[in-house]
Amino acid sequence: MVTDLAAFGLVASGMYMTREGLVAQAGFEARRVAKRPAIPRKLFGGALAGMGLGLGAAMPGAWAEAGLIGAAGMVLHQIAFGLDPWRDKRPDGVDGFQQDRAQRMIDEAEGNLQAMQQAIARLGDRRLTGRVMGFDASVRQLFDRLRDNPGGLGSARRYLGVYLQGARDATVRFADLYVVTGDGAARAAYEAFMDDLQRDFAARADRLLDGDRDALDVEMSVLRDRLAREGLTGAATRLAPEDRPALQSQEAQTLDDLLRMPFPGQKTPRD
Known part of the structure; x- marks a missing residue:
């Protein structure tokens, strides 16, 4: 009974730490600039929950199996709730x-x-x-x-x-x-x-x-x-699109005409 109560206490403590970690993460993500939580609560919550599961499953002569159950519980906890923020959020260019x-x-x-x-x-x-x-x-x-x-x-x-x-x-x-x-x-x-x-x-x-x-x-x-x-803003760039002169060509008015135009040095059928 004492072992079961200790296992329950560990699992309950892990859930409390996990809840506090989720609250801290929500506040962290809601801000554009924030410092990471000082204590990785979700990580500690997963460790406590895994220890509680392992202790609850412990039996004489089956310590390895209990350890595997606790490790599996910790891994599943991290997969379900994610990791704590590990880096501060700072905007670019801020001292x-x-x-x-x-x-x-x-x-x-x-x-x-x-x-x-x-x-x-x-x-x-x-x-x-x-x-x-x-x-x-x-x-x-x-x-x-x-x-x-x-x-x-x-x-x-x-x-x-x-x-x-x-x-x-x-x-x-x-x-x-x-x-x-x-x-x-x-x-x-x-x-x-x-x-x-x-x-x-x-x-x-x-x-x-x-x-x-x-x-x-x-x-x-x-x-x-x-x-x-530096001369990078000429008069043409300051014109509005409707004020810019339209491109005109006497030799090519369509894309097909443009493709039929000879390249420089290329002989035409007339030549």
Whole structure:
């Protein structure tokens, strides 16, 4: 019985690790820029499940067969659920050092968001909880913009550091006050504060996106100027298709006429 319970515990632990690995992989694939999971959960889940199957099938004098069953279970687990992501997803041309700095800043900011959610959850107010979740969505939009453009960390550092820490402290103090007094004026002031803060974070995310567009316009403008200086953009290439003159030939108007034309040096029947 103890052996069977241990086997069940191993299999259950493997399924838990596999579920966590699938959740981590879904988050990894949903982002254009992401770091690989620090722990290969699906791999560990397959190993635990294989060990559980082998232990459950173990019998005196049949250890080799039990090992084969466990190995087969592990292989089938990996075939069914796949492997964990092994490489980071980075866009081309992005500095890895800048990307790591931005990710560390995002990790610290996510801790502040979790502290805000935990503080407001103590009130048990669905409206306030939804208000904080709306602010959380705006901040995570800024996270996504920063992952795509880590060069904007300098302009977003104050938002992810000072402003977000201030929002966390204000939320904790409001929760401590409201749970005791239920002050409606304090609640109205807090909701107005969150509205203003959410608009500011959304505007910062939009400005990061506009910065990407400006960089693209600059690159295209520089490329056009360079091509013009090198003489690769003539007047004919700037004409619209309908403005370009049609090709005309007095000797060949159709493909058959063109094929019947003599090559240079070839004698015709008249010659």
